[in-house]
Structure formats: structure tokens, C-alpha cells
Amino acid sequence: MNESLNLWPLAGVAVIVLGFILRFNPMLVVAIAAVVTGLAAHFPVETILASIGTGFIKTRTLPLIILLPLAVIGLLERHGLRRHAQHWISRFARATAGRLLIGYLFIRETTAALGLTSLGGHPQMVRPLLAPMAEGAAVSRHGPLPAQVRQRLLAFCAATDNIGLFFGEDIFVAFGAIALMHTFLLGAGIDVDPLHIAVWGIPTAISVFLIHGLRLYRLDNYLARHAEAQQAAGAPA
């Protein structure tokens, strides 16, 4: 059935994988992969350029959500927002980075499940508020963090926002992904109630909260261990 199937466009995938592993500049890797894929599918050069152009224009909403909040966030940072967020959290004696992130994971996942997916996000929530608070809680408990440990803590802040969003939004019935699944199955002649798709996502959504929550709980131990190691070494990194 697949005699006419052209496997050569997979070369584009190979370019991406190699490019990312060898850590070339991702912009360049993606551009080359797009051209290679087009050539392998026997598209003429003009068609390749045109589909790169149309694809780029069609997806302009993606940078919009990052770009638009930057002026506000930048202005507030100029006036000490991140430092204030660090101070604010250190007033709570029981606050730890892990507990803060578990709380955030819970709120992010449940609000996303109710359809409120914009109550978070990297430029407007993680960079100005969540990351400085997590860092502030860790520093007030364990002292200054070595660069490696700080990087891991901040990466966990971004990861927690992503995980809460992904696994929450997909159990909201009106979310685009549910509509997409419903439409696709309908096209294959299978009629499923969108509500059922949403409900059957709940076991996974609960599991991810438990698994990632456990990792966040252990993050506090990780921070404590490294603080001790650093104090034992006697020199701040």
C-alpha cells in the first residue's frame, strides 16, 4: 500500500536531532531542516520559500504572548520587583522552595482544569514572581546557593508551571485539544462524548500531581544537602 510513500522527508528529522545534539544554533538548525525537508519532498525552491513564509506568518501569535508582557515586567524589575518578591517570601518561616512549588503546582493544575489557563506563564508569572520567591525561600533557609544548585531550582520553577498547565488544561472540556480529539474520532466514524475524554484524563492528571509533587518535596532535601556540603567545604561558591 505504501509503494509510493517517500521516506526521504525523514532527513529533516535527522537534521533536527543532530543539530540539537551538537548544540548548533537552533534557529539555523530549524531553517536548514525546513529546507532539507522541502527538497527531500521534491518541492521546488519557490514553494519551499513560500511555505516557510506562510508558516511563519500563520504562527505569529506564539511570540506575542511572550513579547507583550515584557514592558510591564521590565519596568517593575527596574524598580526592584524581584528583590521584593524574595524579601516577601522570607517573612514566612515555614515556607520552603519545595512547598511553595507544590502549592503552585496545585493551583496551576486546578485553575487550568477550570479553563483559567492564563493564570500563570513564564514571562508574567515565573520570571517576575515564582522564581524569585522560590530562590528567596531557599536562600533564607540554606544561605547563598552555588550556581549549579540555583540553576536547577529555577529550572524546576519553569518545569512546574509547564507540568501544571499541560496536565490541567487537558481535562477542561472546552479546551482545544479535546475538540481536536473529538473531531478526529468523529472523522474516523467513532462518536465519543467530549466529556468522557475529559473525565478519562483525570487519573493521569492526579498521578502527575503525585509524582511531580514528590520530586518537589525531595527538592528541599537536595537544597539542604548542597547547603551542608558547601558549608563543610567552608568556601562559598
Added chain:
Amino acid sequence: MILSIQYLYWLAGIILAITCAMTLADRDHPRRWRSGLFWGLFAVAFLVGERLPPVWVGIGVLAMAILAGCGGVAVGSYRPLAEKAQQAVAARLGNRLFIPALAIPLLTVAVALGLKGVKIGDSFVLDPSNATFVALGVASVIALAVACWLTRDTPVQAMRESRRLTEALGWALVLPQMLAMLGLMFTDAGVGKAVAYLASTYIDMDYRLVAVMVYVLGMALFTMVMGNGFAAFPVMTGGVGVPILMGVYHGNPAVIAAIGMFSGYCGTLMTPMAANYNLVPAALLELPDRYAVIKAQVPTALAMLVVNTLLLYALM
């Protein structure tokens, strides 16, 4: 409609044009002309992109990729507020500094829910197909006004700050769009069909567990390649889900679809192709390791793939 997404494209275009002008005017910039050209091209894509011939846009995109790839996009000079002045502001405003920052997400939700489907006369107030984006734009503009008023600073300074963060992000700001474009190109070229063909030809799915694993892992791997679970779902569900899990093993379609999509999201957590979630945050947080966020996510994602396999096997 009254507030269409087109206005936001123009707004973004103007912000980027200002960034471009500030970069070109910055005599101390290490890559003054090349960075300026990069942001200028990006501004053009927002201002008049939909009216240009697609071939021209394609050439512009490749030019941006070459500028970025040869290290042509760099950070310019910036004068931060003096330490003392910063402390004075923080002391005066206290927790009120949080207000504009929290206003962005809260207003976005309020505007999106409050004005959804509202009409004045015959036209919708918000662009119905892009309500959340438009709401985010409205929220950002209001929050900016509040931030200027609270900090007694000027919109010009806000533009300088926007430029500082835009330049700090650099090409990472453009990457999500590049990857989405590549995803569309993959679809046009039939990459999905080729992958589904390889998976179904070379793997023996006579065992229920193997079939479940092929579907779950296939969704994850395919999402890693395409950067997006939505692109993987039709291919894997069409190739394995419908004919094998539903056709041969009579699984419940709702369970298969729901867990399949979540397996795709596990892939999203592990791939640099999902730049908006993985690479941009690393750039925003100024982490030296571009893959730090992915590294933090991989253990959760792998554990969830095991859980998804077991759940699908037990529930379907």
C-alpha cells in the same frame, strides 16, 4: 469585531520597531547593525507580514536564521536604576509592586471571560477565535499604565525595559514560530505518514501490552519530533489507535484518546522542539544551560509514560 488580533500584531510590530531603532542608536552595541537588522526584519513580519508575498517572507526568515546562526544577535547597553533609588521605590511601594504583575494574568482571565461573545451593535468586542490573546494584549496595556503610574516612570523607559528583555531573549523569542513553521512543513512533506508507516511495519502488535506501548511511546516520540502533541495525535491515533487498539482490542475510544494526548504532552516536556515551554523559559530565567528546564522535566515525563502505559492497559 472591535478588537481584532491584527491590532496586537501591529502593537508587537511597533514595539519591535522601537527595539530595532534603540539598537541601531546604541553606539556601544557589540553587534549594532546585525542585531538591528534582525529585530527590524521581525518587526516587518508583524507590521505588514500578511501583505507581503510569501516568498519574500521566506527569504526574510532565512536571513534572520543566518543572522542568529552566525552570532549576530547580541545584548546592548543598559543603565539600571541606582541601588539606592531602587530601595527607595521598594520601600515606598511595598507589596503594591506586585499589583501590575498580578494584574496581567488576572485581567487576562477577567477580560477573556467577561467580554467573550459580548457584542456592541453587530460586532464582537473581542476577536472570537483569538479571545485569550486579545485579552492578554488588553491586560498588558492596562498593566503598563498602572505600572507607569505606580513607579512614576515613563512609557519611554518601559520601552527601554522591553528592549532589554527582548535582547536578553534574543533569537529564542523567534524560535517557537520557526518550529511551528517547521511542523507545518513536516506535515506538507508527509513526515508523519513516513513515521507511522515505519512503526506499523516493523513492530509486531499481536500482544495487547506491546500495542499499548507502541501507541503511548509513539505519541511521546512523535511529539518530540514535531514539538506538539496536536500534530502527533492524528498520525498515531489514525495509524495505531483506531485500527489496532480500538479495532483489534476493542478499547474504549475516550480512554485511548485522553491518555494518548497526555502521552504526547510527556513528549512535549522532553523536547527542545517545544521551544515556548522549554527553551524560552531557560532564556527568560537567564540559565546558562539551554536545556536545564528539559532536564528538570525528564524524570517526571518518563515516570508519567510508565503510568500512562499501565493506566491505558488497565482502563481501556
